[in-house]
Amino acid sequence: MSGSETDTNRNHHHNPLVSPHTAQRDLSPVGTEVVVGKMMAAKSMLAAIDKAEANLLNLLIVDDERVIRDGCRDVAASIGFTTFLADNAEHAFRVLDAHSVDVVLLDLRLPGLNGLEVLREVKRRRPETIVIVMTGFASVQSAVQAMKHGAYDYVTKPFNLEELRLILDRVLGHLQLTNENRILREQVKSKEGFGSIIGRSPEMEKLYRIISKAAHSTHPVLILGESGTGKELVARSIHYSGPFRDKPFIAVDCGSLVPSLIESELFGYVKGAFTGANKSKDGLLTVADGGTIFLDEIGELPVDLQAKLLRALQEKEIRPVGGTKPVPVDVRVLAATNRDLETAVQQGTFRRDLYFRLNVLSLRIPSLRQRKQDIPLLVGHFLERLARSTGVQRNISDEALKLMLNYDWPGNVRELENCIERACALSSGTTIHTGDLPTQIQNWKEQSNPTQVPCGARGIVPISEIEKRAILSAIDQLHGDKLEAARLLGIGKTTLYRKLKEYGTIQ
Ligand SMILES: Nc1ncnc2c1ncn2[C@@H]1O[C@H](COP(=O)(O)OP(=O)(O)OP(=O)(O)O)[C@@H](O)[C@H]1O
Numbered sequence: 449m450s451g452s453e454t455d456t457n458r459n460h461h462h463n464p465l466v467s468p469h470t471a472q473r474d475l476s477p478v479g480t481e482v483v484v485g486k487m488m489a490a491k492s493m494l495a496a497i498d499k500a501e502a503n504l505l506n507l508l509i510v511d512d513e514r515v516i517r518d519g520c521r522d523v524a525a526s527i528g529f530t531t532f533l534a535d536n537a538e539h540a541f542r543v544l545d546a547h548s549v550d551v552v553l554l555d556l557r558l559p560g561l562n563g564l565e566v567l568r569e570v571k572r573r574r575p576e577t578i579v580i581v582m583t584g585f586a587s588v589q590s591a592v593q594a595m596k597h598g599a600y601d602y603v604t605k606p607f608n609l610e611e612l613r614l615i616l617d618r619v620l621g622h623l624q625l626t627n628e629n630r631i632l633r634e635q636v637k638s639k640e641g642f643g644s645i646i647g648r649s650p651e652m653e654k655l656y657r658i659i660s661k662a663a664h665s666t667h668p669v670l671i672l673g674e675s676g677t678g679k680e681l682v683a684r685s686i687h688y689s690g691p692f693r694d695k696p697f698i699a700v701d702c703g704s705l706v707p708s709l710i711e712s713e714l715f716g717y718v719k720g721a722f723t724g725a726n727k728s729k730d731g732l733l734t735v736a737d738g739g740t741i742f743l744d745e746i747g748e749l750p751v752d753l754q755a756k757l758l759r760a761l762q763e764k765e766i767r768p769v770g771g772t773k774p775v776p777v778d779v780r781v782l783a784a785t786n787r788d789l790e791t792a793v794q795q796g797t798f799r800r801d802l803y804f805r806l807n808v809l810s811l812r813i814p815s816l817r818q819r820k821q822d823i824p825l826l827v828g829h830f831l832e833r834l835a836r837s838t839g840v841q842r843n844i845s846d847e848a849l850k851l852m853l854n855y856d857w858p859g860n861v862r863e864l865e866n867c868i869e870r871a872c873a874l875s876s877g878t879t880i881h882t883g884d885l886p887t888q889i890q891n892w893k894e895q896s897n898p899t900q901v902p903c904g905a906r907g908i909v910p911i912s913e914i915e916k917r918a919i920l921s922a923i924d925q926l927h928g929d930k931l932e933a934a935r936l937l938g939i940g941k942t943t944l945y946r947k948l949k950e951y952g953t954i955q
């Protein structure tokens with residue numbers, strides 16, 4: 449390809465030299481309005497959009513097929529990127545050396561060099577660049593590899609241009625977030641001791657932003673999310689990214705303790721408070737003094753203890769069981785639940801005043817089915833973690849990964865984690881095949897086929913119904929072994945029993 453095809457697109461659209469305070473700005477490129485419409489709400493997005501509008505964001509398209517290059521260029525340019533084109537790796541490297549490229553759209557199947565090698569080289573030359581790889585549908589596996597090597601996202605060919613536009617819209621948002629929160633995000637991600645939160649979907653980027661904010665305040669935070677979405681992980685990261693990271697982080701599972709125990713665990717007791725209390729013991733609220741207490745499954749806290757907890761939070765002092773003297777405590781409270789607390793408040797099972805007290809800040813962790821694009825990344829993460837502990841590096845077949853991408857994951861990340869661990873234990877070689885996956889994943893397609901199962905209004909199955917089916921069919925397949933079912937579904941056994949009770953399956 450000739451050098452003349454390196455197209456900065458400047459002439460196709462508004463003049464980047466137009467001064468930013470020109471009253472009538474040229475918003476003519478179609479895509480710009482799409483982006484603005486979608487993202488205007490967040491004021492912070494404006495800088496990225498401005499940058500894109502002014503054609504300051506550079507995007508390089510590397511593909512040996514001219515139609516693809518041209519199609520991608522039109523979409524990228526309509527959003528406002530300045531585009532560069534290259535039909536081979538060498539040419540791409542030259543562009544990278546000469547221009548500050550923000551985004552690369554990279555075909556993984558280029559003649560000559562292997563696509564992954566090109567990716568590695570791009571990352572070596574410009575580590576900050578966002579790379580989106582394009583790959584044939586038959587080789588999703590290579591996309592997984594690419595994600596492991598730092599690609600931001602992938603599209604499978606053939607893709608339609610609308611799909612590409614959505615991805616590029618997301619990239620714009622991402623570029624903005626990255627600028628704004630780079631430092632804070634680094635803190636969230638690099639802190640050792642609580643494991644890293646995996647995910648690069650826009651939903652997760654949003655979450656990182658809120659975590660950063662929450663970490664630097666001392667207000668209570670209510671962490672909402674389905675079972676297995678990472679509520680505890682998020683709670684830890686809020687604590688460990690904040691100023692009190694050197695103080696204790698104490699997690700209490702209100703769902704698994706019997707009520708009388710919760711009280712003495714949380715508030716402590718004095719000697720002689722009850723039979724067996726031979727000496728006094730500090731409550732966890734006291735142990736966590738100066739740090740964070742994480743009240744998991746807060747929705748399960750009995751009403752009388754809710755009152756006691758509220759008092760403790762308001763007065764910053766607690767009364768140990770059997771004690772008369774208040775003990776001062778200064779502790780930050782994080783609470784989590786997968787229950788709908790608002791409904792619980794309406795039904796009178798959760799105190800409204802405590803709800804307001806805990807809900808000063810709230811964040812909702814997206815379910816895995818809302819961020820399926822993170823699945824390859826999570827699979828890679830868990831495979832790598834297992835490889836470190838077992839010494840065997842396994843990978844996953846395209847077919848198996850496809851099944852995982854289709855599945856609905858009622859148990860979210862925990863279910864996926866268990867699924868990978870189980871598959872590794874079952875697989876005889878170093879590749880995980882479809883047969884190594886749990887049957888509910890293998891059979892998912894048929895189950896979700898709308899002709900075979902009754903659906904809700906307009907053919908949409910409510911998530912609760914999907915969850916119910918997954919739970920009941922797991923128990924059925926395991927011949928009634930509920931503990932094993934809970935483990936494989938990736939939910940706690942208390943959760944499982946509660947659900948079964950809701951379904952009326954057990955009393
Ligand atoms: N984004 C993520 N990246 C990596 N691992 C994750 C992520 N989210 C969850 N996990 C892992 O999934 C498992 C479940 O996470 P966690 O216990 O935090 O979920 P939870 O929301 O508290 O679940 P539950 O409601 O069942 O208590 C953990 O092993 C955790 O490390």
Ligand SMILES: [Mg+2]
Nearest residue numbers: 676679680744
């Ligand atoms: Mg939990």
